[in-house]
Amino acid sequence: MTTSTLAPAASVGTASASVELDGVVKSYGSHRALDGIRLALHPGEFVALLGPSGCGKTTALRALAGLESIDEGRIDIDGRDVQNLPTNRRDIGMVFQSYSLFPHLTVLENVEFGLRMRKVQRAERRARALEALALVGLEERGGRYAHELSGGQQQRVALARALVTRPRVLLLDEPLSALDAKVRVSLREQIRRIQTELGITTLFVTHDQEEALAVADRVAVMNAGRIEQIGTPEELYRTPATAFVADFVGLSSGLPGELAGSTVSLYGTTLPVLPGETLSDGAVRVAVRPEDVRFASAPDGIPATVVSSSFLGSLRRTVVRLDDGVLLSVQHGVDEAPVAGDAVSVAFRGSPVRVGPVR
Amino acid sequence: MNREGRRPASELAPRAATRWIILGLVGLLWAVPIIGMVEFTLRGGLAGGYTFDRWILVFSGGLDASYKPLWTGLINSLVLAGVTVVVVLVLLVPTMVLVHLRFPPLRRPLEFLCLLPITIPAIVIVVGLAPVYSVVARLFGSGTWTLAFAYGILVLPFAYRSIQANLDAVDVKTLTEAARSLGASWGTVLARVLLPNLRRGLLAAAVIAVAVVLGEFTIASLLNRNNLQTALVVLNKDDPFIAVIFALLALAFAFVLLILIGRLGGPKRRRTE
Numbered sequence: 001m002t003t004s005t006l007a008p009a010a011s012v013g014t015a016s017a018s019v020e021l022d023g024v025v026k027s028y029g030s031h032r033a034l035d036g037i038r039l040a041l042h043p044g045e046f047v048a049l050l051g052p053s054g055c056g057k058t059t060a061l062r063a064l065a066g067l068e069s070i071d072e073g074r075i076d077i078d079g080r081d082v083q084n085l086p087t088n089r090r091d092i093g094m095v096f097q098s099y100s101l102f103p104h105l106t107v108l109e110n111v112e113f114g115l116r117m118r119k120v121q122r123a124e125r126r127a128r129a130l131e132a133l134a135l136v137g138l139e140e141r142g143g144r145y146a147h148e149l150s151g152g153q154q155q156r157v158a159l160a161r162a163l164v165t166r167p168r169v170l171l172l173d174e175p176l177s178a179l180d181a182k183v184r185v186s187l188r189e190q191i192r193r194i195q196t197e198l199g200i201t202t203l204f205v206t207h208d209q210e211e212a213l214a215v216a217d218r219v220a221v222m223n224a225g226r227i228e229q230i231g232t233p234e235e236l237y238r239t240p241a242t243a244f245v246a247d248f249v250g251l252s253s254g255l256p257g258e259l260a261g262s263t264v265s266l267y268g269t270t271l272p273v274l275p276g277e278t279l280s281d282g283a284v285r286v287a288v289r290p291e292d293v294r295f296a297s298a299p300d301g302i303p304a305t306v307v308s309s310s311f312l313g314s315l316r317r318t319v320v321r322l323d324d325g326v327l328l329s330v331q332h333g334v335d336e337a338p339v340a341g342d343a344v345s346v347a348f349r350g351s352p353v354r355v356g357p358v359r
Numbered sequence: 360m361n362r363e364g365r366r367p368a369s370e371l372a373p374r375a376a377t378r379w380i381i382l383g384l385v386g387l388l389w390a391v392p393i394i395g396m397v398e399f400t401l402r403g404g405l406a407g408g409y410t411f412d413r414w415i416l417v418f419s420g421g422l423d424a425s426y427k428p429l430w431t432g433l434i435n436s437l438v439l440a441g442v443t444v445v446v447v448l449v450l451l452v453p454t455m456v457l458v459h460l461r462f463p464p465l466r467r468p469l470e471f472l473c474l475l476p477i478t479i480p481a482i483v484i485v486v487g488l489a490p491v492y493s494v495v496a497r498l499f500g501s502g503t504w505t506l507a508f509a510y511g512i513l514v515l516p517f518a519y520r521s522i523q524a525n526l527d528a529v530d531v532k533t534l535t536e537a538a539r540s541l542g543a544s545w546g547t548v549l550a551r552v553l554l555p556n557l558r559r560g561l562l563a564a565a566v567i568a569v570a571v572v573l574g575e576f577t578i579a580s581l582l583n584r585n586n587l588q589t590a591l592v593v594l595n596k597d598d599p600f601i602a603v604i605f606a607l608l609a610l611a612f613a614f615v616l617l618i619l620i621g622r623l624g625g626p627k628r629r630r631t632e
Contacts, residue, residue: 067536087539094540100533104555117542158537165541 016043016201017078017168019064024073026059033059035225036073041169044199046192047230048212051222052248057205060222061171064203066090077168088117090169093162093200097174099154101146107133107157108142114165132164133157135194152183159191163198170195172204176211188215209249213237221245241276243356246287251317253293253328257286257355264355267302267322272352284355290317290331292351295338301345304328306338320346393610400604413600417608422601429605432590435503439586440572442507444565447518450511452561455519456553459526460535473519476512481577484512492582503584513578514571518564525560566616573609 019041026034033056041047049057062068064075066087075082082090093114101110111129120128133139136156146154155175162170172191176184192215195202206212212219213233220230221244229241240246247254258265259281264273266286295301304320307327311334318330318338330346338344373381401409416422422429451473458465476484488509499505531553538552554561576588587609595602 065536065540067539087536088542088544092540094537096533096537098530098533100530100537102534102537102552102556103529113538113543114541117547161537161541171540 016199018043018076019169019201019203020074020076021060021064022074022076024060024063024075025071026056026063026068027071032225034063034070037222037225037227039220039227039230041201041203043201046195046202046204046215046217048204048206048216048219049222050206050209050212050219050249053207055222056225057207057222058173061173061203061205064169065092065094065171091165091167092169092171093165093167094171095155095158095162095173095175097177099146099151099178100158101149101154101161103146105145106142107138107144107146107149110146110157111142111161111164114161118165128164129160132160135163136160136190150183151179152187155179155187156190159194163194163200168201170200170202172202174205174207176206177208184211191215213249219249221248223248239274239276239352240287240354243285243287243354246354246356250289251329252287252289252354253326254359255286255288255326255328256358257284258282259284259355264353266348266353269348269350271348271350274352274354276354279355279357283358285358287354287356288328288348289351290329292349292353293328293330293346294349295330295332295336296345296347298345301347304344304346306340306342306344308340309338311337320344322346393607396603396607400600400607402600413604417601417604425597426594426601428585429587429590429594429601432585432587433605435585436573436587438504439507439510440569442504443510443514443572444568446507446511447514447564447568448561451515451518451564452522452554452557453549455522455526456531456549459531470519470523473515475516477516481513482581484509485578485581488578488582503579503586506579506582506584506586509578509582510568510572510575513575514564514568517567517571521563521567522557522560525557525563529556531556562619566613566619569616570613573613 019039021037021039023036023038024034025032025036035056037056037060039047039049039060049060051057059068063070066082066085070083077090077092101107102113105113108126108129111132112125115125115128130139130142133142136159138153138156138160141149141153141157146157149157155178158175175191176187179187188211191204204212204216213236216233218230218232219236221228221236223244229236229245231239231241236245236249240249246252255266259273259279261281262273263270264284264286266288271286302322304322307319307321309316309318314334316332316334316337318332320328320330322328328346400413401411403410455469458469492505492509495505495508534552534556535548538548543551573587575586576592578584579586579589580592587605591602591605594605
């Protein structure tokens, strides 16, 4: 198979659209899977919907795709209410968590499927399918069947199949979760590259915060059917709006502190509090990032005992137990290599912290 | 033994000799009556010895007009088999797919309903069907093909099992949603995505339906319809040799169909590079 006559990959082309979910509610019996979520995607934007299992993120994506009906609210694509539009007429591309290639069709026939549904002429269909396969680097695999491909290759074909129809919106429902770590990283980068090239509005559902922060323009963190915060990865990490976001995004240790106005007292250190949740003064739970903690010399720091230390390539993360039994993560350089049982001292760097109610 | 202390599956399988003994015994069980039937058709009658004359007569088309009811019965059975397969597949497949995708809680009631005929003796079914068929006769006439409605019920358990096994083996929900997201209508999803992936189950259901219909006697006889089996019973009184030859041919036909399931229903294979 040759691709010499093909147009450049980026010419797969899309007409990206804005997407808006406004007060969407979906219940299964007494369980409210979506509790009035509001989410707006700008044309060409890559938004990740991040949250723990069962938080409603997949339901939100499926509602947008038309695979789930909604009880209340409104879903607009390009300003048009699509609530009564069936899935096959919403002009979306979708990649699923489980492998969804049609087993009885070859890779090329799979990619051509959407074009066949749109009654595209055979020659154009074939050219566009090959072009889409070239986009994901699988133009040589057109004659294979799904069972002859690896998991990563199958998801790349699924991506090509979703893109070949030039949909207005691309929906990705945890497409990387069934893949091994290395393939996952490589494929997520490929997805981001293709999305940037095509400028297609994309909603990417994942429970993996590293994945969401790595690829998305903005991340919407969901919890119990609600969106807790929408922001850039930096905003979510640096200024989490709620204790849940602070806890879920990035790594943080939960420590007992005493709130007093806009500061919190933590093991004798006073730290500024990030604006957000309104809490009355008194006992609170303080979320502290590992990079906001350092090892200190004995008299100045808080005494602790090393529990474990992990080498992470360019840095090292050590878990220590404070005298009151609380565990705290410390991020530091690889030159320091504490071992379990070492007596150490730690101190806070003074960065603003997020506080939440005591659990 | 592996690390968990369990014997691997290959060790748990019976030894080759045991397998051959089991196969031989089962084969013998099946072969004895068939060999007996073949031997019977080759007997030379009062003259003694063996002859192929009757087989030659059947295959040379030399059977006279007195055998016409047999041909009628055979044609009726083939038509019945075809109509039964169509009735079962057209009604059952979309229903099962719909229940699988949209109404999973209805799966158990549907299964119960479909398996029910296997628990009811044919004679009881006929008693229930007799008044129904007086209505059927008024609506569609009393042609033998109308038996296909009753046979549709009779083959439900076998057809249901075959199709359900295939439905369980394929991720129908994801394939359907993928096709819908690519712009396919429900009809297209069924025709272009689901049916090709359910072909093994459908073939099995169709072939089992054909086999059941070709071997059915009770309902046809009690509802006064002529099919292959009723014709064979009648013929058996006049010429038992020819009746047995046709019984053997029907058996061979069912056997060929079963082989076809295995050949056509298997997954597409391709040598990987």
